[in-house]
């Protein structure tokens with residue numbers, strides 16, 4: 001800044017270019033003169049208050065849990081305590097360089113060793129690796145371990161079974177890990193069709209991938225029988241832990257008979273997500289598979305937590321550096337804050353909230369499966385004049401994020417569901433918020449009866465209504 005420029009000068013039109021001219025005059029540069037700028041730079045002159053308003057407005061154009069309810073089924077969009085973000089900014093962790101040698105990161109290994117232990121305790125597993133970057137990535141890591149296990153045994157098992165209600169990442173991960181994927185049908189109650197499963201369990205089956213409760217929000221009550229069937233075929237049982245929010249502290253995948261599990265810490269253990277991350281998808285396994293865990297694994301030696309990368313049977317590194325430390329720090333903070341009793345309470349409330357909504361919405365959107373649900377519920381749009389998709393778009397106008405849409409042209413689901421939505425309120429919504437949501441669903445339901453064109457043109461309050469004109 002030239003000596004003569006004062007703060008007042010900044011408010012004069014064209015002042016910035018004067019200042020830059022001043023800088024150039026003070027410091028003759030090594031840039032050849034032919035390349036010097038001759039005209040003033042056309043920088044915009046904007047008041048600070050306008051800049052703040054512009055960015056604040058932009059920050060509010062996307063919907064998040066901080067703006068309003070976000071009942072997006074299968075995604076567990078729960079409220080994430082802001083204090084965890086503060087924790088993730090702890091300079092000792094946040095300032096560590098990814099290329100720092102492992103021996104210099106004692107705090108990271110201490111954190112990892114403790115968190116691995118907590119995840120094993122919650123899931124009923126024996127060993128854990130925190131490296132995978134998301135749920136789908138954890139699935140891939142888990143399946144690579146299963147593959148390594150059978151390769152070691154010289155067994156030819158190239159098939160993975162997946163139920164038709166599975167999240168799309170399950171068959172995708174199976175294919176990426178080199179398996180052939182076969183789809184197991186659901187029965188009329190939305191559960192795994194045991195007879196079909198029995199027939200599909202051939203000697204070439206490596207694993208059955210399942211989530212419990214399922215993506216239909218239903219608990220597989222015959223899980224022990226399923227586990228016995230799978231194990232008696234010499235196959236393994238994979239647990240997609242994305243729905244863990246329904247059963248923390250109540251029942252453990254390990255006790256149900258599962259051999260491998262991944263956990264979506266960004267869903268269950270509080271990290272803001274949506275829009276693609278970052279998250280983390282730790283994998284935990286029973287003893288049998290522990291040698292194959294990806295590296296690094298934190299282990300305690302003589303009371304000190306250290307990084308263990310000397311694991312000859314490991315499937316190797318799945319994530320650069322040491323994984324998403326900030327995300328894992330949030331998970332640790334969340335688990336320590338909640339404690340065993342708090343976690344159980346969170347799951348009980350998640351289930352209670354989903355059943356409350358299922359009950360209060362049933363005269364408008366009847367449940368597809370008439371039974372007690374777990375943390376989410378699948379509701380049918382059969383009573384609507386419009387589609388569930390349009391109904392959900394109208395909810396946007398009233399400040400509610402659309403639930404997950406199921407049916408024709410949307411997520412594939414069992415049977416021939418034409419129009420349905422998967423609603424997951426999460427435990428962090430209060431009763432007042434749930435009642436407010438029911439009120440808005442009612443409003444849209446009434447509009448659907450009297451003013452269906454309004455619902456069909458929604459959303460009306462957004463700058464961009466349809467990015468894909470076909471939708």
Ligand SMILES: *Cc1c(COP(=O)(O)O)cnc(C)c1O
Pocket residue numbers: 074075134135136137167169170211215240242243264279281
């Ligand atoms: C979200 C989800 C996944 C994938 O997890 P990401 O962390 O998004 O990769 C897998 N299975 C189920 C049931 C899910 O809900």
